Each structure stands twice: as structure tokens, then as C-alpha cells.
Amino acid sequence: MDIKLKVEDWELRQPFRITGEEWRHSTCITVELQDGDYIGRGEAQGVSYLGETADTIVAQINSVADDVRAGVSREELQTRLPSGGARNAIDCALWDLEAKSSGQTIWTLTGIEPQPVTTVFTIGIEETAEAMAAKAAGAAEYPVLKVKLDNKQPYERLAAIRAARPDARIVVDANQGWTFELLCELLPRCVELEIDMVEQPLPRGQDEQLDGFNSPVTLAADESCQDCSELETAARRYDMINIKLDKTGGLTEALRLARAAREAGCKLMVGNMLGTSLSMAPSFVIAQLCDFVDIDGPLLMKEDRIHGLRYKAGEVAVFDRDLWG
Template identity: 40%
Template structure:
């Protein structure tokens, strides 16, 4: 018989996190702990209002399957008990973690993935004035970050990117608009971003307006985030996007994420792996997938005033093991 614990937890941020959708000052996560025969697995998720989730709904979803979990439900069975989303991710991650504990190894080893000594991750710059964003970019670059993820809204797009590019001429820049742009003027904006040597543009349009992306030849790769949740999303992305951003809170855990990554590659998409505002627990869960991604965007814990202990070893733009 298993014992299940499920609770929410808050992590204050050291700096407000500003994206097109709003400002955050705290990461709110839900944690699941599963104990069986003296061994424990732990999983964490970040409920996301954009996808109709709150702490309350996620806790309720998890509590609804506690009797089944206590009876020993498997990871495979879990996939049909809860829909893709944060709640299933927390449980799926806890079950992976428990399987690894039983085998006396890591989830990466279970999947025959060998972790390198370090992994580069994007470091996010949240929305501010062009000058402030350029200063933030310079500071990160000087500390060693070479891949910068720039959050943008629908204003001062070219002004902000020009200021940042001038400040860090050699950095790899990726841009995330979080659905804040419109189809009008998009092609020209993409052209300007390509001229500024931006390596990738993430989710410029609201998810329902993806068709507009099929109307022009992309001068830089465009990546689906809010438009890509699971394998079921892929069909409608063909011809609109070149990349997909895989996050466990959208797929409902690593189990579906691994299948999504394989299917996406087979259909010609390049993979990136992302995270929400979260602790190192959530990053640990996605590591097996991060190693083969074109871009890993896993800096969530670096925004926390205090991470879980022991946390992963982040330095600026780098994750060491």
C-alpha cells in the first residue's frame, strides 16, 4: 500500500517576472509525494491559469485519484485517469521518481540517458524598457550566459531587440511573445528579427490564430508553446511552426513528453524544452528530455529567492551535475 501526500507551496521570486500576460512575484506549485515500501518519489507542477488551472483545481484533480494511487496505479494507467496538464505532471513525475528510487538510480539512467557534466540553459530577460533589458542582457552575458530568452509584448518590439542586440552582439537570442502579437505586420517583424540575428521566435500569435503563420515563408524558426500540448496538437502545427516547446506541465508529465518529442521529430519539428516558474524538483523531472533539445529553457529555479534543498547547481546560463 502506498501513502500519498499532496500539497501546495509558494516560492517568492527575487525579482518580479514580467511577460506579456502579466507580472508574477511568487511561484506557486503543487507537490505530490508517493511513498511505498519505505521509498519515496516526489513530483512538482505549476498550475497555469492560461490553461484553466488553479492551485485548487489541480489539488482536486490529484485528490480525486488518491484511492487509485494508493492501490498502486501504474504510470501507464495514470495517462487515462487524468487529462494532460499540471495535475497529471505532478503525479507522473512522482511515479518516475519512485521507480528510480526503487531501482536505486536516476530517471535519466532508467531511460539510458547519460547526463553530461553541464547543460546550457536559456536565461530569461523579462519585459522592461529597451535600456533596462539591454542592461540585463549585458549583465547576464558578462556572467557567462550565452543563450538569452527575451520576453516581449506587442510594444517596442524592434526597439527592445535592437537595444539588446547592440548590447550583446554575440549572444544567441531567442524571443517569446506569449501570444501577444497580431497577424498584421507579423511577416515584417519576423524579417526584422531575422536581420537582428534572432535564432527563434516563440508563439507570436494567440493559439487560435496559428493559420496566419502558414501564409509566409519564415525567415527564422517559429516555435509553438501555447499551441502545443501533447501529440494531439501536432497535426495542426504542420506548416505553421518549425519547432515545438515541450513542457511537462502541458504534456502531463515525462511519459507523454517523451512520446511527443519522438512524434514531433518524426514529423520534422525541432524540439525545445521549457519550464514554468518552478523549483529544481520540476527541472529534475524534465532533464532526460532536455539533453536532446535544440534549446533548453530551464531557468525557472533561478528566479526563486530560495530553491528547494538540495537544488540543482545553476550558474548563469549553465546547469552543472
């Protein structure tokens, strides 16, 4: 089996801001595995807050290239690399390759029945509450909004968005930007504003104050739950787990985490790291199991891959097999 790597920058429509970070493009690392006439592809962006970069991901992929050429299986791959972007790209390429070489679809391989899903549309952090409200109003076709907030006027920004979009379901993502005190202050206001969920309010590794905390609004773990190894602790503190394939290191571990989280009584969400439709396709598989879906990465980009996902008013159709799987 042959392995090829590509590192590509995909320009965003406009700067995308979250707590402490800004992106103007998405760096995508693509793995292509060729076995005879069949080529499987996988794409990753990595986990930036854990220090992953394109260079570290490429180095990790190269470190197991000989294993891949020798025909490493998905299960063997779990022991060759840690969770993260490198394993994700290879794991998804292996799934794609198996689907193509066997003449089956990803749905047959996973036993999951595909249906269209509704994705959130993300409102990034802007300088003013008015600017964020204008973005929300401009996204009138999307029934579910995900609002990025930090500790700068979070209530004012959220209230302005709710006023602009009284019809929308709204979830909040603080990206580790709040304190426990600020969370407690904001939760009653979130109830008043009919917010469905608050994602990762506290910093990873500093959320022990959520042990035994009874929140009036669903709390979701993102940065605080990378894979199955962190589920037990996260399930004590959070009501929902946000599964991202770059965190889990691929679809294989993501499916395990989804099953284990459900067994632990958690709700599920699938998220993204601003990838193209090649990243979103395996995430769409996980989306079939989730309460909330966040696979809007391609909507934030100037261009997408051919055979990309089809979005209409927030609904994402079952993707074309020519894309992946």
C-alpha cells in the same frame, strides 16, 4: 502507497512579466508518494492560460488519490487524468519512486545518456527598452538569452538588447502577443538582429495564418502545442515544439511528444513554468533531446530546494540523485 500534497509559494527575486501577466512568486504543487521506505516526488505549477490554478490541480489530484493508493501505473495514469499540472506532479513522482525503489537512475529507466546542458536566461518585459537592455547586460555570463516581448515597441526593445549583448544568442518569446501583420513586419528585422528563433508569436487557436507560411526565422509552438494530440496541426505551422511537462502532463507524455515531433521533422525545445529544481529535474531529462533549453526557473527565485540544480554561466550540470530520479 500513501500520497501527500503540498502547496508552496516560492518568492521570485523580482517581478517577472510576460504578455498580459506578472508573477511575484511561483506556486508549486508537490506530490509525495510513499511506498514502504521509498518516497517519490513530483512538482507542478499548472497551465495558467488554460485556467489551471493550485485549487484545480489539487482537486484533480484528490480525484485520483484512491487510484494512486491502489498502485496506479504511469500508463494507467494517462487515462485517469487529462494533460496538465495534476498529472505532471503524479507522473514525475511515479518516475522518482520507481528509480528509488528499483535502485536505478532515471537515465537507466529512460535509456538516455545525461550530459550538461546550456539553458537560456530569460529577460522579462520591463517598462522601457533601456531597462531590458540593462538586464541583458547584467546577464553577461549567460551565452543564450530568451527575451519576452509583447506588442509594445518590440523592435526597439530587441535592438537595445542586441546592442547590449552583441555576443549572445537570442531567442524571442511573444507569448501570443503579436498579430500576423506584426510578425511579418518584425521577421526581417529579426534576421538583421541575428535572432535564432521566435516563440509563439500568435494566439493559440488563431495561428492558422501560419499554414504554408515560409518564415526566415525558426518559429516555435508553445501554447499551440500542449501534447501529442496537437502535434499534427502544430507541425504544419511551426518549425520547433516547446515541450513543457505541465502541458504534457508529465515526463511520460513529454518523451512521447519529443519522439513524435522529431519524426515529424520538428526541432525541440524544453521550457518551464517558473518551478523549483524539482520541476527542472525531469525537464532536464527532456533537455537531453532538445535544440534549445529553457530551465532557468530556479535562477529567477530567491531560494531553491536543497540538492537543487547547479548553474554556472548558463551551463546546468547533471543533477544530484538526491534531488530526483
